[in-house]
Amino acid sequence: MSLSAPPSDEKPIDRLIAIMARLRDPQTGCAWDLEQNFATIAPYTVEEAYEVADAIERGDLNDLREELGDLLLQVVFHSRMGEEQGAFAFDDVANAISEKMIRRHPHVFGPESQRTSAEQTQAWEVIKAQERATKGKNKSLLDDVPTGLPALTRAVKLTARAARVGFDWPDVSFIFDKLREETAELEAEIAAGDRAKMRDELGDILFVCANLARKLDLEPEDALRSTNAKFARRFQFIEAELAARGKTPDDSDLAEMDALWDAAKATEKAG
DSSP, X not given: OOOOOXXXXXXXHHHHHHHHHHHTOTTTSOHHHHXXXXXXXXXXXXXXXXXXXXXXXXXXXXXXXXXXXXXXXXXXXXXXXXXXXXXXXXXXXXXXXHHHHHHTOHHHHSSSOXXXXXXXXXXXXXXXXHHHHHTTOOSOTTTTSOTTSOHHHHHHHHHHHHHTTTOSOSSHHHHHHHHHHHHHXXXXXXXXXOHHHHHHHHHHHHHXXXXXXXXXXXXXHHHHHHHHHHHHHHHHHHHHHHHHTTOOGGGSOHHHHHHHHHHHHHHHHTO
């Protein structure tokens, strides 16, 4: 049985909520949507967030509009499943974040005086700590740093939490010393051939790099995304130059490709 779509003259968010309710209807809904649960949808939620970040990175506002819609759909999807279980609905989600934003901005919605950005960041963390204590989540300072975050991002958040109580290097020079120490340890494990210890030492190096990013007030995921894009751009230059010579990378060698890599760098620097 085919049913008409919710009318286009509804408020956009109400229409989207109605569409999701229809998709999840046990009798007339979509089989795929009905099979989903919080766990199966979670990877799509993460993926859509990355696609939003990608559109921003590319400066494509048309794509950003679409990707934000995809991300909003994820919120509506989770909210619908919560409503079906009697746990929460979309309005509860919206009201919860509204109350949180008001609570965390007393200088805007309350009697406190205006703050600088740095002061607000510090106050934000204090308020979050108070909220954790109220919820009984005060066993560890690190308890609510989500394990599902990208590893580099989580490393930054873990070390930032520890730094709040003084567990931090005084300045970046100490971090470079630690980086050299960890690199030497990885080299030793490579020489020893112990793959499990290689993994541990490589993880230590990445963790130190995340700490360095935090101290420099840089986002390591952003930095690595930028380098990934740079690598892809330069390698594609190599492919194009080889194609112009009637060749592919398989037909080339490292010396030729390395020379083309340098040419790609020079071209970028020349603008």
